[in-house]
Amino acid sequence: MKPAAFDFHRAASLDDALILLAEHPHAKPLAGGQSLIPAMNFRLARPEALVDLNAVRELVGIRATAGGGLLIGAMTRHATVERSADVQRLAPLLAEAMPHVAHPQIRNRGTLGGSLAHADPSAELPAVALALNATFVVRSRARERRVDAVDFFTGLFVTALDPGELLIAVEIPPRAVRSGHSFLEVARRHGDFALAGVAAELSLDADGRIASARVGLLSVGDRPVLASSTAVLVGREATPAIFASVADAVREEVDPPSDIHADARYRRHLAGVLTQRALAIAAQRALTNPHTP
Numbered sequence: 001m002k003p004a005a006f007d008f009h010r011a012a013s014l015d016d017a018l019i020l021l022a023e024h025p026h027a028k029p030l031a032g033g034q035s036l037i038p039a040m041n042f043r044l045a046r047p048e049a050l051v052d053l054n055a056v057r058e059l060v061g062i063r064a065t066a067g068g069g070l071l072i073g074a075m076t077r078h079a080t081v082e083r084s085a086d087v088q089r090l091a092p093l094l095a096e097a098m099p100h101v102a103h104p105q106i107r108n109r110g111t112l113g114g115s116l117a118h119a120d121p122s123a124e125l126p127a128v129a130l131a132l133n134a135t136f137v138v139r140s141r142a143r144e145r146r147v148d149a150v151d152f153f154t155g156l157f158v159t160a161l162d163p164g165e166l167l168i169a170v171e172i173p174p175r176a177v178r179s180g181h182s183f184l185e186v187a188r189r190h191g192d193f194a195l196a197g198v199a200a201e202l203s204l205d206a207d208g209r210i211a212s213a214r215v216g217l218l219s220v221g222d223r224p225v226l227a228s229s230t231a232v233l234v235g236r237e238a239t240p241a242i243f244a245s246v247a248d249a250v251r252e253e254v255d256p257p258s259d260i261h262a263d264a265r266y267r268r269h270l271a272g273v274l275t276q277r278a279l280a281i282a283a284q285r286a287l288t289n290p291h292t293p
């Protein structure tokens with residue numbers, strides 16, 4: 001199918017994009033177009049206008065920050081994130097998740113910001129952003145604000161972005177010492193949207209006890225889910241038994257949908273199994289190959 005008629009504005013700079021969005025309140029930003037254009041072709045989306053961000057250089061790039069974190073521009077392509085040595089070093093969870101996002105052709109066009117702003121509950125990167133405790137930098141013509149990942153995803157394909165606001169960058173905080181990570185998902189074919197997936201980031205204290213543990217889940221609700229059941233891990237030893245009990249709690253915590261791909265019961269089961277495995281792998285990595293900032 002073809003999209004409904006729309007106006008097209010090509011922004012030359014970030015200021016230009018923000019002015020265009022302020023002048024055209026019903027316009028949608030166009031990033032890689034890998035979700036928006038299919039939605040328009042199926043007429044699931046009918047924006048009056050598009051503001052094309054593809055020439056906005058200020059939104060592209062990956063920078064290691066002074067404290068050992070990362071700042072990634074919203075228009076940075078998935079493929080660039082996937083191949084970045086800084087991402088592999090400072091946010092290996094993001095690097096590990098990236099090959100699961102669609103196929104290489106789509107990763108060549110799709111952007112980090114586009115995937116997060118799209119807020120598909122089955123997408124990998126929103127769950128990773130939750131596990132990494134990322135902060136989203138959001139700007140409109142009038143103001144700039146920062147939104148924690150946990151407050152950004154507010155519903156099915158809905159975010160905390162107001163009309164006229166752009167996601168401009170994602171900040172990933174420095175990793176703790178003795179950190180480990182794991183990204184696991186189950187998809188019928190590699191590159192398909194997953195039936196369920198888990199992103200885990202865990203750190204150990206000097207005595208080998210768990211200092212922090214964050215688990216983001218995908219495809220188990222109307223939005224990406226940050227598991228609250230991992231709170232009990234802090235101060236505990238990283239044992240198979242404790243991970244099994246957290247996995248049981250996560251299974252109860254999520255409220256997955258049933259659809260033609262999988263029913264809620266199976267997704268709930270996957271959420272538990274993948275959480276248990278991901279936590280065990282992350283803990284093992286924290287022990288044997290600890291992150292050194």
Ligand SMILES: Cc1cc2nc3c(=O)[nH]c(=O)nc-3n(C[C@H](O)[C@H](O)[C@H](O)COP(=O)(O)OP(=O)(O)OC[C@H]3O[C@@H](n4cnc5c(N)ncnc54)[C@H](O)[C@@H]3O)c2cc1C
Binds near residue numbers: 033035106114
């Ligand atoms: C066949 C196929 C398979 C796919 N499989 C997967 C998969 O397995 N996992 C997965 O996660 N994704 C998958 N995708 C989606 C893909 O990853 C997209 O790249 C991503 O969802 C959207 O990124 P984009 O840059 O293309 O955004 P666009 O499609 O350009 O935009 C998406 C939405 O975000 C808004 N937007 C974009 N950028 C900004 C911004 N900076 N600020 C505010 N709003 C913005 C747009 O207005 C639009 O509403 C798949 C896509 C296809 C076509």
